[in-house]
Amino acid sequence: MAGTGVRAAVEWLASAAPDPGACRWAWERDPLRVALLPAGRRWDVLTVAGEPGRVTLEVLTRLTGRPGPVLADSGSGRTGFFVPPGTVSHWMGTGVRGAGEGSWIAVPRPGQAAGGLRWLVPPDGSGTLTAPTTLETAMHEAAAVLRGWGG
Template identity: 35%
Template sequence: MAVGTAEAPDLVTVPTRQGLEAVDIIRRAASLAGGVGPVLHDGSGDTLGFLVPPGTADAWDMPGSACTQTNGRGMRFDDVSPAAGDTGWLLPPEAVGPVTDPDVLRAALGEAARLIEAADNCR
């Protein structure tokens, strides 16, 4: 599925720190299903959003994150730019593969949370 097609992807949002760790984890594990897809960042720097296949929101239950149906929201994802609503691409669609596999993302977010907790406990 290409981003910007008729069926809009869902969006998993997570705190930026956990999201950046998850991006690194997925990229390091190149054998994971398709790697990381497009990732949005908000203008405030508080969250990252991973595009996932449509329907993911129906069964998403990962603590500390949210998954919402985008239903297009009146915009095409390939039109999003840093000037569009203070949201821009961390990983734009043209630079990465299609949407992120939700199982791969779930595993990476879990690992990221554990790494962050371990790092915070070492202080």
């Protein structure tokens, strides 16, 4: 991720923090630091465990070219897809965890990995998120691929 892209991504992520300046300063001081940011303001996050998460990302990339931000947590083996705020309150999928309003998300600085967290698709700073309907389609296709029904 080029310097300008990292700055734009940092600005976008930090804008969700209760104190954006403090968030930016903390990442400038220690780029390997994880920031705890509130979900539900700029985005919600839907997470999928294990292989289904990886295959969902593959399908999503094929469908969209470049999805919204996607975060991997090697500690839990989960893949988190950033979707528009309010998505979690209406999501009905099985095996999917949601972080929406009232939840907090640990995120590394764009361009860095920290504490088992890394960006599979870093934010680009534009605010692009994955559309819930597109993510749902990708999840269904991934489930079919994993069952050997397609792909």
